[in-house]
Amino acid sequence: MNSFMSIVQIALAAVLIQNFVLARFLGLCPFFGVSKKLSSATGMGMAVVFVMTIASMFTWVVERYILVPFDIRYLEIIVFILIIASLVQLLELIMRKFTPSLYESLGIYLPLISTNCALFAVVIINTGTNQFTGRPFTFIESTINGTASGIGFLIALVLMAGIREKLELADVPKTLDGLPIAFISAGLMALAFLGFSGLSFFAASGGQ
Amino acid sequence: MLKEEVKRGVITENPILILALGLCPSLAVSTSVTNGLGMGLATMFVLVCSNIIISIIKGWVPDKVRIPCFIMVSAAFVSILHLFIKAYMPLLDQRLGIFIPLITVNCIILGRAEAFASKNSLSRSFTDGIVMGLGFTVSLLILSAIREFLGSNKLFDLMVIPKFQPLTAFALAPGGFFTIAFVMGVVSFLRSRKEARA
Amino acid sequence: MGEIIKLTAALVVISMVIGLAVAVTNNKTKDRIKEQQLHIQQSAVEAVFPSGVAISEHEGDGGLPYKYWSASDNGELIGYAFKITGQGYAGDILFMISADTAGKILGMTVLEHNETPGLGSRVTEVASNKYIWYPVGSSEKVKPWFTEQFEGLSCFKPIGIDKSGEWHKFDAQRRAQLQSRNTVTAITGSTITTAAFTKSIERKAAVYVASLKEKYLEK
Amino acid sequence: MEILIPILVLGLVGLFFGLGLGIASKKLHVFVDPKISRIQETLPGANCGACGFPGCGGFAKAAAEGKAAANACTPGGEKIAHAVADIMGVSASVSDPLMAVVHCKGGQKEALERSIYDGIKDCHAAILIGNGSKVCLDGCLGLGSCVKACLFDALSVNENDVAVVNPEKCSGCGKCVTACPRNIISIIPQVHKIFLACSNHDKGAKIKKYCSVGCTACTLCIKATPSGTITIEKNLPVLDYSKDENFITANAKCPSKCFVDLVKARPRANIDTKCVGCGECVKLCPIAGTIKGEQDKRHVIDKDKCIGCGICLNACSKRAIALWGGLGYESVENNSRLRNT
Numbered sequence: 001m002n003s004f005m006s007i008v009q010i011a012l013a014a015v016l017i018q019n020f021v022l023a024r025f026l027g028l029c030p031f032f033g034v035s036k037k038l039s040s041a042t043g044m045g046m047a048v049v050f051v052m053t054i055a056s057m058f059t060w061v062v063e064r065y066i067l068v069p070f071d072i073r074y075l076e077i078i079v080f081i082l083i084i085a086s087l088v089q090l091l092e093l094i095m096r097k098f099t100p101s102l103y104e105s106l107g108i109y110l111p112l113i114s115t116n117c118a119l120f121a122v123v124i125i126n127t128g129t130n131q132f133t134g135r136p137f138t139f140i141e142s143t144i145n146g147t148a149s150g151i152g153f154l155i156a157l158v159l160m161a162g163i164r165e166k167l168e169l170a171d172v173p174k175t176l177d178g179l180p181i182a183f184i185s186a187g188l189m190a191l192a193f194l195g196f197s198g199l200s201f202f203a204a205s206g207g208q
Numbered sequence: 209m210l211k212e213e214v215k216r217g218v219i220t221e222n223p224i225l226i227l228a229l230g231l232c233p234s235l236a237v238s239t240s241v242t243n244g245l246g247m248g249l250a251t252m253f254v255l256v257c258s259n260i261i262i263s264i265i266k267g268w269v270p271d272k273v274r275i276p277c278f279i280m281v282s283a284a285f286v287s288i289l290h291l292f293i294k295a296y297m298p299l300l301d302q303r304l305g306i307f308i309p310l311i312t313v314n315c316i317i318l319g320r321a322e323a324f325a326s327k328n329s330l331s332r333s334f335t336d337g338i339v340m341g342l343g344f345t346v347s348l349l350i351l352s353a354i355r356e357f358l359g360s361n362k363l364f365d366l367m368v369i370p371k372f373q374p375l376t377a378f379a380l381a382p383g384g385f386f387t388i389a390f391v392m393g394v395v396s397f398l399r400s401r402k403e404a405r406a
Numbered sequence: 407m408g409e410i411i412k413l414t415a416a417l418v419v420i421s422m423v424i425g426l427a428v429a430v431t432n433n434k435t436k437d438r439i440k441e442q443q444l445h446i447q448q449s450a451v452e453a454v455f456p457s458g459v460a461i462s463e464h465e466g467d468g469g470l471p472y473k474y475w476s477a478s479d480n481g482e483l484i485g486y487a488f489k490i491t492g493q494g495y496a497g498d499i500l501f502m503i504s505a506d507t508a509g510k511i512l513g514m515t516v517l518e519h520n521e522t523p524g525l526g527s528r529v530t531e532v533a534s535n536k537y538i539w540y541p542v543g544s545s546e547k548v549k550p551w552f553t554e555q556f557e558g559l560s561c562f563k564p565i566g567i568d569k570s571g572e573w574h575k576f577d578a579q580r581r582a583q584l585q586s587r588n589t590v591t592a593i594t595g596s597t598i599t600t601a602a603f604t605k606s607i608e609r610k611a612a613v614y615v616a617s618l619k620e621k622y623l624e625k
Numbered sequence: 626m627e628i629l630i631p632i633l634v635l636g637l638v639g640l641f642f643g644l645g646l647g648i649a650s651k652k653l654h655v656f657v658d659p660k661i662s663r664i665q666e667t668l669p670g671a672n673c674g675a676c677g678f679p680g681c682g683g684f685a686k687a688a689a690e691g692k693a694a695a696n697a698c699t700p701g702g703e704k705i706a707h708a709v710a711d712i713m714g715v716s717a718s719v720s721d722p723l724m725a726v727v728h729c730k731g732g733q734k735e736a737l738e739r740s741i742y743d744g745i746k747d748c749h750a751a752i753l754i755g756n757g758s759k760v761c762l763d764g765c766l767g768l769g770s771c772v773k774a775c776l777f778d779a780l781s782v783n784e785n786d787v788a789v790v791n792p793e794k795c796s797g798c799g800k801c802v803t804a805c806p807r808n809i810i811s812i813i814p815q816v817h818k819i820f821l822a823c824s825n826h827d828k829g830a831k832i833k834k835y836c837s838v839g840c841t842a843c844t845l846c847i848k849a850t851p852s853g854t855i856t857i858e859k860n861l862p863v864l865d866y867s868k869d870e871n872f873i874t875a876n877a878k879c880p881s882k883c884f885v886d887l888v889k890a891r892p893r894a895n896i897d898t899k900c901v902g903c904g905e906c907v908k909l910c911p912i913a914g915t916i917k918g919e920q921d922k923r924h925v926i927d928k929d930k931c932i933g934c935g936i937c938l939n940a941c942s943k944r945a946i947a948l949w950g951g952l953g954y955e956s957v958e959n960n961s962r963l964r965n966t
Contacts, residue, residue: 023381028231029315062638072631074291074432077309078424079638081283085276086417086642090649097653114275117232120313168773169745175397179228180389187385194382197495265420270413272650273643277420284424288431295435298442302518376595410651414643421639425632433627 007144014148017197020118021156022190027118031157032182041161044113045154049147051091051113052122055084056146059123060139073127080123088114122149159189210335217339223316224347224388225395230316234348235384237307241363244352245345246300250289251311252341258282258317259337262325278321283312316344347391354387355379446517451475453549454487454504454513461487474618477504485512486618492606494519495526495598501553503607509562509615511607514553526599528552555581555590556603561611563588565604567597660689660712667708669700669796688713699723700777700796723797724815725779725790729765730822730838730885732785736761737835747773752806760835763824765809774804792887818887819864819872826859833881840883846875849911873934874911891933892948894926899945906937906946 020026027048034044059080067073092110095103113119126142137145163185172181223229230251237247261281269277290308293301301308311317320340325333356362359379361372377383451461455477463475474488487504500518505511521527529552551574559565566589573581573591584591592600668681676697678684687693688709695715696706702722742751742758748770751757757766767786774780779794780801788805792815802810809824823840825832832839842860854870855862864872873891876884896906902921910916915931918924926946938946 025232025236025381025384026310028235029229032228032231066634066638070630070634072429072634074287075425075428075631075635077287077290077312078280078283078421078428078635081279081312082276082421082635082638082642085279086273086646089272089275090642090645093646093649093653115279115313115315115318117310117313117315121310124309169747169750171746175400176389176393178396180392180396183385183389183392187382187389190380190385191377191382194377194380269416269420270409272409272413272646273417276642277416280420280424284427287428291428291431291435291439295438295442298446410644410647413647413650414640417643417646418636418639421635422632425635426628429628429631432631 003138003140007141010141010145011148014145015152015155016193019152019156019193019196020122020149021153022186022193023197024121026121027116027153030113030116031153031160032179032186035157035160035164035182038158038161038165041157042154045150045157047110047113048116048118048153048157049150051088051110052119052146052150052153053143054091055087055119055123056126056142057139058083058087060126060137060142063127064139076124076127080120084119084123085114118149118153122146156189160186163189213335213339214342217336217343218346219343221340222343222347222395223319223340224344224351225392227319229319230314230344231388233307233310233314234344234351235381235388236310237304238348238352238355238384238387239359239379240303240356241349241352243303244348246304247307247311248341248345248348250293250304250308251314251316251344252338254282254285254289254311255317255320255341255344256334256337257285258321259325259333260330261285262321263328263330263333266326274326275318275322278326279312279318282317282321286312316340350391351384351387354391355383358387359383450502450515450517451487451504453515454502455484456512459484474614475504476618483507486615487513488611488614489517490606490610490614492602494521494602495596499529499599499602501603503556503561503611505561505611505615507615507619509560509612511556511559511561511611514556516550516553521596521599526593526596528593528596529599529603552593552600555584556607558585559588559590561607561615564608565590567592567600567604569597658686658689661685663712664688664709667705667712668698669705700798702796721814721816723812724792724795725797725799725801725810725812726820726822726885727765727771727788727790728809728811728820728822728824729763730787730883731759731761731764731836732767732783732787734785735837736764736839742766742768748806757807761825761827761832761839763807763809763826764836765805765807770806771801771804771810774800776800813866817866817871819876819884821862821864821883822885823883824861826861828860838882840879841881843880845878845880846872846884849874849878871934873932874936877912877932877934890950892950893928893931893933894935894937894946895949896924896926896941896946898923899943900924900941901943901945903942905940905942909936909940911936 014020018024021028021031030044030048035041062079062083063076067076067079088110092103095110122145126137126145128136160182164182167181167185176184217223221227224231224234233247233251237243258278258281262278265277265281286309289311290301293304293308320333320336324336328336353363355378357368359374359376361368361374375383378387455461455475456479459477459479461475461477463473465473474486476486477484485504485506487502489500489502492499492501498518499516499521501514501516503511503514516530519527519529521529530550531552532550551572555573556565566587568584568589568591571591572594573584576584576591590600590604662685664685665681668685676684676693676699678687678693678697681698684693684698688695688697691713695710695713698705698709737760738758739760740755740758742754744750744754746768748757748766748768751766751768756762757764759766765787767782767788769780769782769788771788772780772782776798777794777796779791779796780788781791783789788810790801790810797812797815799812802808802812807824813820821840823836823838825836825839827839828842830841832841840861842857842862844857844862846862847855847857850870850872851868854865854868854872855875856865857863862875864875872884873886876886896916900923902918902924904918904920904924906924907916907918911934912930912932915927916924916937917927933948935948938948
């Protein structure tokens with residue numbers, strides 16, 4: 001029961017409380033780049049969820065069975081970067097071969113994701129300690145965290161795309177047109193997401 | 209020649225405000241000026257070194273593995289910097305904790321590496337590294353000065369106005385977005401005025 | 407086929423060269439980092455105990471806590487110090503706390519936290535009166551007010567949280583009244599962070615002190 | 626030893642991924658026709674869909690498989706049509722370059738407004754609220770939906786609140802035609818410089834009440850041009866651009882000035898000494914009184930009245946008349962009749 005609760009709490013935290021884009025400022029470059037159109041935003045969001053899940057699994061295994069036993073945790077940054085970049089390229093090839101239709105819709109975003117700070121950050125967080133149980137992430141927990149962070153990114157991206165499409169029609173002052181107004185709407189969304197900060201199910205923090 | 213390059217890096221092609229690169233760390237770290245300065249200089253160091261190495265090995269790396277190699281070069285410099293800061297500057301490490309590894313994926317470094325260093329000679333990429341790093345640091349300082357003053361009524365961790373009750377929202381996430389939106393608005397206003405006059 | 411070899415060779419060579427560079431730097435800085443960490447730990451312990459006291463380090467033999475420090479003033483035991491982690495708003499908060507055998511808290515200092523800047527991070531805020539145009543300010547070492555308010559409270563009794571204002575703004579009489587009720591003031595806007603301290607002290611510190619007291623009595 | 630482990634570990638990981646990528650790129654290689662990417666590079670990449678395929682990628686694939694004509698990319702025009710043709714090794718017949726035109730010129734000064742619209746700056750939105758703020762229900766609302774749709778920044782709303790096309794930038798892709806809720810934008814060959822700037826279907830002089838440049842379907846332009854080049858449909862003249870007619874006479878004869886002439890200043894006809902005064906040109910000249918002179922004497926053309934339609938050129942057996950001057954004047958050799966558009 002206990003591990004199930006922590007999984008739900010992790011998912012909740014990654015999607016709402018510490019949303020990747022709106023609370024932790026991660027993944028902003030693609031976030032503002034792709035959120036112009038709803039279709040490209042959903043495509044990018046899906047691709048990010050997909051890649052984050054696989055990357056979390058992969059890096060957790062490497063961390064647990066290679067980095068820790070050899071006590072070379074300081075190499076973490078390099079090994080993870082290598083894994084993520086090559087993984088994205090590998091995924092692109094695999095998708096192009098086996099799922100061309102999926103590749104058509106997500107393919108163009110894959111190279112964009114390989115340099116995405118959110119992806120790298122979720123991997124680093126997975127190696128840290130799970131704030132709800134105090135122990136390091138287990139395999140399931142780190143995968144769920146990857147997926148949930150991806151979903152958080154997707155939600156923020158889709159919301160943002162919806163807003164920006166409406167913004168096209170509003171008469172925005174000339175100097176604020178383009179990126180500044182996008183930042184302001186992101187700021188307002190971050191303010192809204194701040195409301196989730198006190199949220200925590202089951203026991204209050206530190207209950208265990 | 210250098211003055212013109214610096215002007216390009218800081219004003220016309222400022223990485224954060226104009227090219228909108230490297231937004232993640234600039235918003236996350238700009239809660240205090242000392243953080244901003246530390247982050248700016250660290251990024252500059254990594255940017256310059258990785259630009260140099262990439263412009264050296266650019267001809268030699270096969271195209272298929274170009275992205276992994278370039279990112280790994282910058283990751284290496286970040287780890288070296290991370291160890292260096294942990295060893296000799298523990299205070300800075302305590303403040304910039306999670307953000308130092310994020311420098312590797314900072315869009316500026318890979319952006320400049322891909323766009324510039326992999327196409328130009330060593331000396332040009334070196335100057336570009338310095339100039340872009342400078343632009344990044346300057347805009348980071350502006351952002352963090354505004355946010356620190358408004359968010360926690362401090363500059364360089366010293367109180368500024370006695371009775372002023374700080375709006376803590378500015379130190380939090382929304383404040384970051386609003387500050388950068390405001391600064392970008394001012395920059396585009398100045399640019400359109402300059403174009404109108406020119 | 408040749409292309410694959412070229413591809414792999416490039417990747418392998420680069421990762422090896424980088425591995426070498428980082429390993430060398432790690433070697434050079436490894437002991438330096440250890441030294442730093444020790445230094446931080448040492449200064450934390452000294453900050454928790456009154457100055458001029460003989461501090462000795464003990465390995466907890468299997469029981470709780472697995473590492474603790476005891477301080478004695480010319481032979482007579484004053485109290486114990488140990489690290490505790492509380493779960494704050496944005497993750498773990500590691501802090502060092504010292505208490506005498508009766509459970510009265512002698513001193514406390516925060517070691518690590520990543521609370522939100524401007525809110526939770528004010529646990530280490532020093533109520534300085536230094537202003538930017540008058541940076542000199544008072545030179546004597548000012549302790550962060552949030553941890554200072556715990557001194558004198560007992561870790562065996564539950565610690566209340568008072569939200570009426572901040573401790574460093576209260577006068578001596580209000581502070582004494584709070585101490586008698588074994589309550590501390592919360593940082594405005596971050597009750598979760600304050601609760602992290604009070605809860606972990608009530609649960610963990612009390613148990614540690616109790617188990618250490620028995621060990622002391624056996625000796 | 627301390628240093629060896631990291632090097633080995635990194636080397637192994639690098640090896641694993643190097644091999645992985647190498648083998649994957651070999652084994653999983655999906656045959657992609659190289660021609661597709663080469664064609665893709667030449668295309669403008671605007672994904673406007675004017676070629677009828679889903680974006681430039683779709684067109685490149687179709688062109689590489691020979692399913693699409695090399696010159697189907699209208700925005701690309703000649704340059705791209707030739708480039709695609711070279712890649713595909715086929716000859717590309719260059720279709721006439723096209724251009725969009727807005728069939729309305731009744732702005733603030735000319736057209737009456739029946740309400741003040743202060744809502745979202747978009748024609749679709751304005752139409753939802755009482756079908757726009759203009760009395761004329763077919764006129765241009767000047768709120769710029771077409772401007773936003775244009776990928777080549779060729780459309781703009783002038784200070785008179787009417788959408789105007791910039792012929793140099795317009796590639797004829799047709800995005801604006803679908804974007805305009807009133808469907809008053811059409812695509813015509815760029816060779817033609819004159820088009821009717823009104824799309825009002827009201828009967829007769831009713832339009833005069835609310836638009837000073839509205840077309841009353843008085844059919845004078847039809848009389849002034851060869852038969853069949855202009856036809857009336859639902860009280861509105863429709864110009865047939867496939868016919869070999871420059872419509873200069875129609876523009877001159879129109880009483881309420883509904884036509885727009887993109888040529889800033891038309892060339893004027895001039896009679897030189899070879900003229901024997903036979904008077905043939907006087908009979909054909911559509912504007913009475915422009916050519917004067919007695920029988921068998923050298924005739925003179927009144928520069929202000931002459932509209933530069935070039936009808937008298939062919940009428941003169943002695944080749945004594947030529948066209949002079951003119952700004953933005955394009956002479957197109959092979960199209961004789963349109964020479965003086």
